[in-house]
Amino acid sequence: MTAADRVRSAVAAVTDPELRRPIGELDMVREISVDGDRARVGIVLTIVGCPAAARIEADVRGAAASVPGIAEVEVEVGVMTPTERKALTEKLRAGRPARHMPFGPDSLTRVILVSSGKGGVGKSTVTANLAVALADQGLSVGLVDADVHGFSIPGLLGIPAGTQPTRIDDLMLPPVAHGVKTISIGMFLRDGESVVAWRGPMLHRTVSQFLTDVFFGDLDVLLIDMPPGTGDIAISIGQLLPHAEVLVVTTPQTAAAEVAIRSGLVARQTGQRVIGVIENMAAYTLPDGTLIDLFGSGGGAAVAEALSEPGAAVPLLASIPLSPALRQGGDAGEPIVGGGTTDAAAATIRELAAALARQGRGLSGRSLPMSIG
Ligand SMILES: Nc1ncnc2c1ncn2[C@@H]1O[C@H](COP(=O)(O)OP(=O)(O)OP(=O)(O)O)[C@@H](O)[C@H]1O
Numbered sequence: 001m002t003a004a005d006r007v008r009s010a011v012a013a014v015t016d017p018e019l020r021r022p023i024g025e026l027d028m029v030r031e032i033s034v035d036g037d038r039a040r041v042g043i044v045l046t047i048v049g050c051p052a053a054a055r056i057e058a059d060v061r062g063a064a065a066s067v068p069g070i071a072e073v074e075v076e077v078g079v080m081t082p083t084e085r086k087a088l089t090e091k092l093r094a095g096r097p098a099r100h101m102p103f104g105p106d107s108l109t110r111v112i113l114v115s116s117g118k119g120g121v122g123k124s125t126v127t128a129n130l131a132v133a134l135a136d137q138g139l140s141v142g143l144v145d146a147d148v149h150g151f152s153i154p155g156l157l158g159i160p161a162g163t164q165p166t167r168i169d170d171l172m173l174p175p176v177a178h179g180v181k182t183i184s185i186g187m188f189l190r191d192g193e194s195v196v197a198w199r200g201p202m203l204h205r206t207v208s209q210f211l212t213d214v215f216f217g218d219l220d221v222l223l224i225d226m227p228p229g230t231g232d233i234a235i236s237i238g239q240l241l242p243h244a245e246v247l248v249v250t251t252p253q254t255a256a257a258e259v260a261i262r263s264g265l266v267a268r269q270t271g272q273r274v275i276g277v278i279e280n281m282a283a284y285t286l287p288d289g290t291l292i293d294l295f296g297s298g299g300g301a302a303v304a305e306a307l308s309e310p311g312a313a314v315p316l317l318a319s320i321p322l323s324p325a326l327r328q329g330g331d332a333g334e335p336i337v338g339g340g341t342t343d344a345a346a347a348t349i350r351e352l353a354a355a356l357a358r359q360g361r362g363l364s365g366r367s368l369p370m371s372i373g
Pocket residue numbers: 116118119120121122123124125126147149150151152227228280281282320321322323324326327328330331345
Protein backbone atom coordinates (compact mmCIF):
# COMPACT_ATOMS: atom_id res chain seq x y z
CA MET A 1 0.00 0.00 0.00
CA THR A 2 1.42 3.40 -0.94
CA ALA A 3 1.36 6.36 1.44
CA ALA A 4 -1.39 7.91 -0.71
CA ASP A 5 -3.48 4.73 -0.36
CA ARG A 6 -3.07 4.83 3.41
CA VAL A 7 -4.19 8.47 3.50
CA ARG A 8 -7.12 7.60 1.21
CA SER A 9 -8.39 4.83 3.46
CA ALA A 10 -8.04 7.02 6.57
CA VAL A 11 -9.90 9.89 4.90
CA ALA A 12 -12.56 7.64 3.38
CA ALA A 13 -13.55 6.48 6.88
CA VAL A 14 -14.41 10.01 8.07
CA THR A 15 -18.16 10.21 8.76
CA ASP A 16 -20.36 12.91 7.28
CA PRO A 17 -22.10 14.25 10.41
CA GLU A 18 -25.41 14.81 8.64
CA LEU A 19 -25.56 11.77 6.40
CA ARG A 20 -23.98 9.58 9.07
CA ARG A 21 -22.02 7.55 6.54
CA PRO A 22 -18.31 7.40 5.71
CA ILE A 23 -17.41 9.99 3.08
CA GLY A 24 -15.65 7.32 1.00
CA GLU A 25 -18.98 5.53 0.64
CA LEU A 26 -20.62 8.83 -0.31
CA ASP A 27 -18.10 9.39 -3.16
CA MET A 28 -16.87 12.58 -1.57
CA VAL A 29 -13.14 11.80 -1.72
CA ARG A 30 -11.23 13.08 -4.77
CA GLU A 31 -7.55 13.29 -5.64
CA ILE A 32 -5.00 12.39 -2.99
CA SER A 33 -1.26 12.80 -3.33
CA VAL A 34 1.65 12.47 -0.94
CA ASP A 35 4.95 14.25 -1.38
CA GLY A 36 7.44 13.36 1.35
CA ASP A 37 5.58 14.05 4.60
CA ARG A 38 3.00 16.33 2.93
CA ALA A 39 -0.43 15.06 1.93
CA ARG A 40 -2.82 16.87 -0.39
CA VAL A 41 -6.38 15.69 -0.04
CA GLY A 42 -9.26 16.66 -2.31
CA ILE A 43 -12.85 16.27 -1.09
CA VAL A 44 -16.17 17.46 -2.44
CA LEU A 45 -19.18 18.52 -0.39
CA THR A 46 -22.77 18.06 -1.41
CA ILE A 47 -23.71 21.72 -1.63
CA VAL A 48 -22.13 25.16 -1.39
CA GLY A 49 -22.24 26.37 2.20
CA CYS A 50 -22.83 22.88 3.57
CA PRO A 51 -23.28 23.46 7.33
CA ALA A 52 -21.13 20.45 8.15
CA ALA A 53 -18.24 21.72 5.96
CA ALA A 54 -15.94 22.93 8.74
CA ARG A 55 -16.39 19.72 10.72
CA ILE A 56 -15.77 17.46 7.70
CA GLU A 57 -12.69 19.43 6.70
CA ALA A 58 -11.28 19.26 10.23
CA ASP A 59 -11.99 15.52 10.50
CA VAL A 60 -10.39 14.89 7.09
CA ARG A 61 -7.31 16.86 8.13
CA GLY A 62 -7.11 14.90 11.38
CA ALA A 63 -7.57 11.55 9.64
CA ALA A 64 -4.84 12.27 7.08
CA ALA A 65 -2.47 13.58 9.76
CA SER A 66 -2.94 10.39 11.78
CA VAL A 67 -1.29 8.34 9.03
CA PRO A 68 2.31 7.54 10.07
CA GLY A 69 4.83 9.61 8.12
CA ILE A 70 2.41 12.46 7.36
CA ALA A 71 3.31 15.75 9.02
CA GLU A 72 1.44 18.32 6.94
CA VAL A 73 -1.98 18.13 5.34
CA GLU A 74 -3.54 20.41 2.75
CA VAL A 75 -7.26 19.92 2.19
CA GLU A 76 -8.89 21.15 -1.00
CA VAL A 77 -12.65 21.43 -0.69
CA GLY A 78 -14.86 21.43 -3.78
CA VAL A 79 -18.56 20.99 -4.45
CA MET A 80 -20.31 18.11 -6.23
CA THR A 81 -21.60 18.65 -9.74
CA PRO A 82 -25.37 18.31 -10.22
CA THR A 83 -24.77 14.87 -11.79
CA GLU A 84 -22.65 13.71 -8.85
CA ARG A 85 -25.27 15.01 -6.45
CA LYS A 86 -28.02 13.18 -8.29
CA ALA A 87 -25.97 9.97 -8.10
CA LEU A 88 -25.57 10.53 -4.35
CA THR A 89 -29.25 11.16 -3.67
CA GLU A 90 -30.10 8.05 -5.67
CA LYS A 91 -27.59 6.05 -3.65
CA LEU A 92 -29.06 7.38 -0.40
CA ARG A 93 -32.55 6.44 -1.49
CA ALA A 94 -31.21 2.93 -2.05
CA GLY A 95 -33.41 2.20 -5.03
CA ARG A 96 -36.52 3.73 -3.49
CA PRO A 97 -38.22 6.22 -5.78
CA ALA A 98 -38.32 9.91 -4.85
CA ARG A 99 -41.40 10.90 -2.82
CA HIS A 100 -41.57 7.41 -1.36
CA MET A 101 -42.76 7.12 2.22
CA PRO A 102 -40.26 4.78 3.89
CA PHE A 103 -42.31 4.19 7.05
CA GLY A 104 -45.01 1.96 5.59
CA PRO A 105 -46.13 -1.35 7.10
CA ASP A 106 -43.11 -3.22 5.64
CA SER A 107 -40.61 -0.82 7.14
CA LEU A 108 -38.13 -2.09 9.72
CA THR A 109 -38.50 1.18 11.61
CA ARG A 110 -40.78 1.25 14.63
CA VAL A 111 -42.97 4.32 14.43
CA ILE A 112 -44.14 5.52 17.83
CA LEU A 113 -46.53 8.45 18.20
CA VAL A 114 -46.51 10.30 21.51
CA SER A 115 -49.95 11.75 22.18
CA SER A 116 -51.74 13.46 25.00
CA GLY A 117 -55.28 14.55 25.58
CA LYS A 118 -54.44 18.11 26.55
CA GLY A 119 -51.43 20.43 26.38
CA GLY A 120 -48.94 21.05 29.14
CA VAL A 121 -48.72 17.50 30.48
CA GLY A 122 -45.04 17.32 29.50
CA LYS A 123 -45.49 15.28 26.32
CA SER A 124 -42.73 17.12 24.42
CA THR A 125 -40.32 17.00 27.36
CA VAL A 126 -40.91 13.27 27.73
CA THR A 127 -40.58 12.67 23.95
CA ALA A 128 -37.30 14.60 23.65
CA ASN A 129 -35.77 12.81 26.64
CA LEU A 130 -37.06 9.43 25.49
CA ALA A 131 -35.51 9.99 22.05
CA VAL A 132 -32.12 10.84 23.55
CA ALA A 133 -32.32 7.88 25.94
CA LEU A 134 -33.14 5.52 23.02
CA ALA A 135 -30.19 6.94 21.05
CA ASP A 136 -28.00 6.34 24.12
CA GLN A 137 -29.11 2.71 23.97
CA GLY A 138 -27.39 2.55 20.60
CA LEU A 139 -30.53 2.83 18.48
CA SER A 140 -30.77 5.01 15.41
CA VAL A 141 -33.51 7.47 16.34
CA GLY A 142 -35.52 10.04 14.38
CA LEU A 143 -37.86 12.56 15.96
CA VAL A 144 -40.60 14.44 14.14
CA ASP A 145 -42.08 17.43 15.95
CA ALA A 146 -45.61 17.53 14.58
CA ASP A 147 -46.97 19.59 17.45
CA VAL A 148 -48.32 22.55 15.51
CA HIS A 149 -49.14 24.43 18.66
CA GLY A 150 -45.81 23.98 20.35
CA PHE A 151 -42.71 23.28 18.23
CA SER A 152 -40.88 22.82 21.48
CA ILE A 153 -38.69 19.90 20.38
CA PRO A 154 -35.85 21.94 18.78
CA GLY A 155 -35.56 24.08 21.93
CA LEU A 156 -35.64 21.02 24.20
CA LEU A 157 -32.77 19.49 22.21
CA GLY A 158 -30.78 22.73 22.03
CA ILE A 159 -31.18 23.18 18.26
CA PRO A 160 -30.67 26.92 17.64
CA ALA A 161 -33.70 28.89 16.43
CA GLY A 162 -33.70 29.32 12.66
CA THR A 163 -31.91 26.00 12.02
CA GLN A 164 -33.16 24.48 8.78
CA PRO A 165 -32.69 21.04 7.30
CA THR A 166 -29.85 20.93 4.77
CA ARG A 167 -31.23 20.44 1.27
CA ILE A 168 -29.50 18.29 -1.31
CA ASP A 169 -31.72 18.89 -4.31
CA ASP A 170 -35.13 17.56 -3.19
CA LEU A 171 -33.73 15.58 -0.27
CA MET A 172 -33.74 17.19 3.17
CA LEU A 173 -31.27 16.21 5.87
CA PRO A 174 -32.56 16.62 9.41
CA PRO A 175 -30.32 18.36 11.96
CA VAL A 176 -28.85 15.89 14.47
CA ALA A 177 -28.96 16.85 18.16
CA HIS A 178 -27.88 14.63 21.06
CA GLY A 179 -27.71 11.75 18.60
CA VAL A 180 -31.31 12.26 17.40
CA LYS A 181 -32.22 13.20 13.82
CA THR A 182 -34.79 15.89 14.36
CA ILE A 183 -37.27 17.67 12.15
CA SER A 184 -39.85 20.19 13.30
CA ILE A 185 -42.82 21.76 11.61
CA GLY A 186 -41.36 25.05 12.87
CA MET A 187 -38.37 24.60 10.49
CA PHE A 188 -40.77 24.93 7.54
CA LEU A 189 -42.29 28.27 8.48
CA ARG A 190 -41.36 31.48 6.72
CA ASP A 191 -40.47 34.46 8.92
CA GLY A 192 -43.43 35.53 10.99
CA GLU A 193 -45.68 32.83 9.53
CA SER A 194 -47.93 31.04 11.99
CA VAL A 195 -48.96 27.48 11.43
CA VAL A 196 -52.12 27.94 13.43
CA ALA A 197 -53.66 29.59 10.34
CA TRP A 198 -52.87 26.59 8.13
CA ARG A 199 -55.80 24.58 6.96
CA GLY A 200 -56.08 20.81 7.02
CA PRO A 201 -54.77 20.12 3.48
CA MET A 202 -51.69 22.31 4.04
CA LEU A 203 -50.95 20.54 7.32
CA HIS A 204 -51.44 17.19 5.64
CA ARG A 205 -49.03 18.12 2.84
CA THR A 206 -46.38 19.29 5.31
CA VAL A 207 -46.64 16.21 7.48
CA SER A 208 -46.44 13.87 4.51
CA GLN A 209 -43.42 15.87 3.28
CA PHE A 210 -41.72 15.18 6.63
CA LEU A 211 -42.17 11.51 6.04
CA THR A 212 -41.22 11.40 2.34
CA ASP A 213 -38.64 14.10 1.61
CA VAL A 214 -36.68 14.08 4.84
CA PHE A 215 -33.79 11.66 4.64
CA PHE A 216 -33.64 9.87 7.98
CA GLY A 217 -31.66 6.91 6.70
CA ASP A 218 -32.26 3.53 8.29
CA LEU A 219 -33.91 4.26 11.62
CA ASP A 220 -34.65 1.81 14.40
CA VAL A 221 -37.26 4.12 15.89
CA LEU A 222 -39.13 7.17 14.64
CA LEU A 223 -40.85 9.10 17.42
CA ILE A 224 -43.54 11.61 16.51
CA ASP A 225 -44.45 14.34 18.98
CA MET A 226 -48.14 14.78 18.23
CA PRO A 227 -50.17 17.90 18.92
CA PRO A 228 -52.41 17.51 21.95
CA GLY A 229 -55.94 16.39 21.22
CA THR A 230 -57.45 14.89 18.15
CA GLY A 231 -57.20 17.49 15.35
CA ASP A 232 -56.21 17.54 11.66
CA ILE A 233 -52.63 16.38 12.23
CA ALA A 234 -53.74 13.34 14.20
CA ILE A 235 -56.09 12.41 11.35
CA SER A 236 -53.39 12.95 8.67
CA ILE A 237 -50.87 10.86 10.57
CA GLY A 238 -53.52 8.23 11.16
CA GLN A 239 -53.97 7.98 7.38
CA LEU A 240 -50.24 8.05 6.59
CA LEU A 241 -49.13 5.69 9.36
CA PRO A 242 -52.03 3.39 10.22
CA HIS A 243 -49.66 0.77 11.64
CA ALA A 244 -47.96 3.15 14.10
CA GLU A 245 -47.76 2.44 17.80
CA VAL A 246 -49.03 5.04 20.25
CA LEU A 247 -47.86 6.14 23.69
CA VAL A 248 -50.34 8.25 25.64
CA VAL A 249 -48.91 10.77 28.12
CA THR A 250 -51.10 11.97 30.97
CA THR A 251 -50.71 13.43 34.45
CA PRO A 252 -51.77 11.67 37.67
CA GLN A 253 -54.78 13.99 37.85
CA THR A 254 -57.82 11.82 37.34
CA ALA A 255 -59.80 14.81 36.01
CA ALA A 256 -57.36 14.96 33.03
CA ALA A 257 -57.74 11.29 32.30
CA GLU A 258 -60.86 11.56 30.19
CA VAL A 259 -59.27 13.63 27.38
CA ALA A 260 -56.22 11.37 27.39
CA ILE A 261 -58.46 8.33 26.98
CA ARG A 262 -60.21 10.02 24.05
CA SER A 263 -56.90 10.65 22.26
CA GLY A 264 -56.02 6.96 22.65
CA LEU A 265 -59.40 5.88 21.33
CA VAL A 266 -59.14 8.14 18.27
CA ALA A 267 -55.69 6.71 17.48
CA ARG A 268 -57.12 3.23 17.74
CA GLN A 269 -59.95 4.10 15.34
CA THR A 270 -57.34 4.77 12.63
CA GLY A 271 -55.88 1.30 13.23
CA GLN A 272 -52.96 2.40 15.41
CA ARG A 273 -52.13 0.41 18.51
CA VAL A 274 -51.83 1.98 21.94
CA ILE A 275 -48.77 0.28 23.45
CA GLY A 276 -48.83 2.00 26.78
CA VAL A 277 -49.49 4.97 28.99
CA ILE A 278 -46.85 7.24 30.49
CA GLU A 279 -47.80 9.13 33.60
CA ASN A 280 -45.82 12.36 33.96
CA MET A 281 -45.54 14.86 36.82
CA ALA A 282 -46.14 12.16 39.43
CA ALA A 283 -45.39 12.71 43.11
CA TYR A 284 -41.77 13.26 44.13
CA THR A 285 -40.02 12.85 47.40
CA LEU A 286 -38.01 15.65 49.01
CA PRO A 287 -34.65 14.75 50.58
CA ASP A 288 -36.34 14.80 54.03
CA GLY A 289 -38.83 12.19 52.86
CA THR A 290 -41.82 14.55 52.37
CA LEU A 291 -43.98 13.47 49.42
CA ILE A 292 -44.95 16.30 47.02
CA ASP A 293 -48.10 15.17 45.34
CA LEU A 294 -49.17 18.18 43.24
CA PHE A 295 -51.40 16.38 40.76
CA GLY A 296 -52.75 13.61 42.94
CA SER A 297 -52.39 10.03 41.81
CA GLY A 298 -54.06 7.34 39.79
CA GLY A 299 -54.48 9.16 36.45
CA GLY A 300 -52.01 6.97 34.53
CA ALA A 301 -53.48 3.72 35.82
CA ALA A 302 -57.02 4.96 35.07
CA VAL A 303 -56.10 5.79 31.45
CA ALA A 304 -54.32 2.47 31.00
CA GLU A 305 -57.29 0.59 32.35
CA ALA A 306 -59.80 2.49 30.21
CA LEU A 307 -57.77 1.84 27.05
CA SER A 308 -57.31 -1.86 27.79
CA GLU A 309 -59.45 -4.32 25.89
CA PRO A 310 -60.04 -8.01 26.51
CA GLY A 311 -56.90 -9.78 25.31
CA ALA A 312 -55.04 -6.49 24.72
CA ALA A 313 -54.08 -4.91 28.01
CA VAL A 314 -52.59 -1.43 27.76
CA PRO A 315 -49.92 -1.16 30.45
CA LEU A 316 -48.90 1.86 32.48
CA LEU A 317 -45.30 1.83 31.23
CA ALA A 318 -43.79 4.51 33.45
CA SER A 319 -44.60 7.03 36.12
CA ILE A 320 -42.20 9.96 35.78
CA PRO A 321 -42.00 12.12 38.90
CA LEU A 322 -42.04 15.90 38.97
CA SER A 323 -38.48 17.02 38.56
CA PRO A 324 -37.02 20.52 38.64
CA ALA A 325 -33.93 19.12 36.87
CA LEU A 326 -36.04 17.74 33.99
CA ARG A 327 -37.61 21.17 33.49
CA GLN A 328 -34.29 23.00 33.77
CA GLY A 329 -32.68 20.62 31.27
CA GLY A 330 -35.55 21.32 28.89
CA ASP A 331 -35.19 25.07 29.27
CA ALA A 332 -31.44 24.81 28.64
CA GLY A 333 -31.73 22.49 25.62
CA GLU A 334 -29.80 19.78 27.47
CA PRO A 335 -32.02 16.71 28.02
CA ILE A 336 -31.06 15.37 31.43
CA VAL A 337 -31.18 11.72 30.42
CA GLY A 338 -27.97 12.34 28.47
CA GLY A 339 -25.87 13.23 31.55
CA GLY A 340 -24.88 10.99 34.42
CA THR A 341 -27.57 12.43 36.70
CA THR A 342 -29.21 10.35 39.38
CA ASP A 343 -32.44 12.35 39.04
CA ALA A 344 -35.42 10.03 39.49
CA ALA A 345 -37.27 11.34 36.40
CA ALA A 346 -34.19 10.77 34.22
CA ALA A 347 -33.75 7.27 35.64
CA THR A 348 -37.40 6.42 34.92
CA ILE A 349 -37.14 7.67 31.32
CA ARG A 350 -33.93 5.68 30.81
CA GLU A 351 -35.68 2.54 32.07
CA LEU A 352 -38.63 3.23 29.78
CA ALA A 353 -36.22 3.55 26.83
CA ALA A 354 -34.50 0.29 27.77
CA ALA A 355 -37.86 -1.49 28.02
CA LEU A 356 -38.98 -0.15 24.62
CA ALA A 357 -35.63 -1.07 23.07
CA ARG A 358 -35.94 -4.60 24.45
CA GLN A 359 -39.41 -4.94 22.93
CA GLY A 360 -37.93 -4.33 19.51
CA ARG A 361 -39.72 -4.21 16.21
CA GLY A 362 -40.35 -7.93 16.07
CA LEU A 363 -42.62 -7.78 19.07
CA SER A 364 -44.47 -4.69 18.03
CA GLY A 365 -47.59 -6.66 17.29
CA ARG A 366 -47.88 -7.86 20.89
CA SER A 367 -48.54 -6.21 24.18
CA LEU A 368 -45.94 -6.94 26.79
CA PRO A 369 -46.70 -6.59 30.46
CA MET A 370 -44.20 -4.14 31.90
CA SER A 371 -44.23 -1.40 34.46
CA ILE A 372 -41.61 1.07 35.60
CA GLY A 373 -41.30 3.69 38.30
N1 LIG B 1 -41.80 15.68 35.15
C1 LIG B 1 -41.74 17.02 35.11
N2 LIG B 1 -41.36 17.73 36.19
C2 LIG B 1 -41.30 19.08 36.17
N3 LIG B 1 -41.61 19.83 35.09
C3 LIG B 1 -42.01 19.17 33.98
C4 LIG B 1 -42.09 17.74 33.92
N4 LIG B 1 -42.49 17.41 32.67
C5 LIG B 1 -42.66 18.56 31.99
N5 LIG B 1 -42.37 19.61 32.76
C6 LIG B 1 -42.47 21.04 32.42
O1 LIG B 1 -43.85 21.30 32.12
C7 LIG B 1 -43.97 22.25 31.07
C8 LIG B 1 -44.81 21.65 29.93
O2 LIG B 1 -44.07 20.61 29.32
P1 LIG B 1 -44.12 20.32 27.76
O3 LIG B 1 -43.97 21.57 26.97
O4 LIG B 1 -43.20 19.20 27.51
O5 LIG B 1 -45.63 19.85 27.67
P2 LIG B 1 -46.49 19.41 26.43
O6 LIG B 1 -47.46 18.43 26.94
O7 LIG B 1 -45.63 19.00 25.31
O8 LIG B 1 -47.22 20.72 26.09
P3 LIG B 1 -47.74 21.23 24.66
O9 LIG B 1 -48.36 20.06 24.00
O10 LIG B 1 -48.70 22.31 25.06
O11 LIG B 1 -46.51 21.71 23.97
C9 LIG B 1 -42.55 22.60 30.66
O12 LIG B 1 -42.18 23.77 31.32
C10 LIG B 1 -41.72 21.42 31.18
O13 LIG B 1 -40.39 21.79 31.48
